[in-house]
Amino acid sequence: MTKIELTSDILKSWGHVPGKAFGAALRDGLKAAENGADLNQIQALLEPYKPAPVIPIREAGALKFYSNIDAESYDEKQNVEAVHATMTAVMQTPTVEAGAIMPDACPAGPVGTIPVGGVIAARNAIHPGMHSADICCSVMMTDLGDAEPSKVLDAANRITHFGPGGRPNGKRFTMSLKLLDQFRENRFLNNPKVLRAAQEHMGTQGDGNHFLFVGRSRATGSTVMVTHHGSRGPGAHLYKLGMITAEKYRKKLSPKTLKQNAWIPADSEDGQAYWEALQLIRKWTKANHNAIHTATREEADVKVMYGFWNEHNFVFERDGLYYHGKGATPAWDDFASDSSGLTLIPLNMAEPVLVVRGKDAEHALGFSPHGAGRNFSRSEHKRRMGNMTPEQMLQAETKGLDIRFFEGKIDPSELPSSYKNADALVAQIKKYDLAEIVDYIDPYGCIMAGDIRPPWLDRKEKRRR
Incomplete structure (x- = not known):
């Protein structure tokens, strides 16, 4: 032989x-x-x-995306060019089948990172980087009838909590034991850091563009409270664990896919567990909103007429595809079991919060904008202030409004001039037929975190010392 x-x-x-x-x-x-x-x-x-077949990325420009955004000024044109460049790179990801950008779109990282105001439909794939670390960033409104706005804002100021970390001992809100048990049963959430943050961060709002807003409805005259925040520490930890898992699959399945666009196959055991974790984080975030609204209502001793909420950093399954909205709001009626048919679009602290009914437009993949967006970075906005102080800018841009910063120091990068023009955004919502505006909540005042020193800077200095 x-x-x-x-x-x-x-x-x-x-x-x-x-x-x-x-x-x-x-x-x-x-x-x-x-x-x-x-x-x-x-x-x-x-x-x-033999290794699993490597999935190639697409050629740049081979798969087009819908663009629902206009640009007139130099800043707007620069912004749109950057958004188009990053979305073109995102569309090379092999799982992606469709994409769209909203009128509030702006870059959110290196080229190839889904922009704020971006929507991606993927086949059998959950991309943690496309819902970002601020999982389930969302808005909730409560109609408080004829309550005095000043009374509500004062009560909220005593109740809410902004800034890094959670509430101190003795001032913590209680997390549902049933939800805590559900966290423990999930392989991604049964993690000491996640479980600790889930309890410590309940009743907190974080920093940046998160806010607590009080205004009046043009349609009814009612006082309305709106909160904006995400899943805080629990969501941030889940995001990190999701990215680690997705990276393992990326190396094996599609090493040429950009790291920020790594995915977890939805039909895998990891994918099913991660999807379940997302739904539990959604429950936690809604409970967090509810905790702040309920405590404020009790503190102010006012009645609730009605309320609703919606998320704009999340993943939604529809017709066999996974729709990733990064700073984009689902605009079809049954996107979730608790959807009301109405969603909220905040603009800036000096402008109304829009109450809208989505149009489920095909050219927007069924989404609408989530807010006003930016044409340039926070640091660029501060540079353009020149010799104007934050106090002067606040007075000029929010005259007559009760604007409060929880940490005491004004954050100029959150003032109206740092955002896109609100009237232009509303005009583009109408032009592209993305949503029907059914009410405007005109501002009385709001609370924001303020200019907080990033905790990582303190940690960096401590290590250096």
């Missing part, structure tokens, strides 16, 4: 790749040859040792 010569080159020609499995395949192949197997039999035997 002729001895079968099995070499590394033969294995490579069969599609095997050098690595741990390669050595095992060569060893077992040689053993099979010694036992009389021919090359065809050995090739079939070693098929399980």
Whole structure:
């Protein structure tokens, strides 16, 4: 009998790749040859040792996306160019089947990162980077009838909590034990950091553009309270764990896909557990909004007429596709079991919060804008202030309004001039037929975190010392 010569080159020609499995395949192949197997039999035997086929990325521009945004000024044109460039790169991701950008779109990271105001529909894939660390960032409104806006804002100021970290001992809100048990049953959420943050961060709003807004409805004259925040620490930790898991799949399935666009296959055990974790984080975030609204109502001793909420940083399953909205609001009636048919679009602290009914427009993949967006960065806005102080800018831009900063120091990057023109955004919502505006909540005042020193700077200095 002729001895079968099995070499590394033969294995490579069969599609095997050098690595741990390669050595095992060569060893077992040689053993099979010694036992009389021919090359065809050995090739079939070693098929399980081959790596999964690598999925290539698309050519840039091969898959187009819908653009629902206009640009008139120089800043707007620069912004739109940057948004188009990053979305073009996002569309190269092999799982993506469709994409769209909203009128409030702006870049959110390196080229290839889904922009704020971006929507992506993916096949059998959940992309943690496309819902971002601020999972389930959302808005909730409560109609408080004829309550005095000043009374509500004062009560909210005593109740709410902004800034990094959670509430101090003795001032914490209670998390549902049932929800806590559900966290423990999920492989992503049964994590000491997640569980601790879920309890400590209940009743908190974070920093940045998150706010507590009080105004009056033009339609009814009622006082309305609106909160804006995401899933805080629990969501941030889930995002990190999701990105670690997605990166393992990216290296194996599509190493040329950008790291920020790595995905977890939705039909895998990891994908099913991550999807369940997202739904539990959604429950936590809604409970967080409810806790602040309920405590404020009780503190102010006012009645609730009605309320609703919606998320704008999340993943939604529809018709077999996973729709990732990064700063984009679902605009179809049954996007969630608790959807009311109405959603909210905040503009800036000196402008109304829009109450809208979505149009489920095909050219927007069924989404509408989530807010006003920016044409330039926070640091660029501060540079353009010149010699104007934050106090002067606040007075000029919010005259007559009761604007409060929880940490005491004004954050100029959250003042109206740092955002896109509100009237232009409303005009584009109408032009592109993205939503029907059914009410305007005109501002009385709001609370924001303020200019807080980033905690990582303190940690960095501590390490240096």
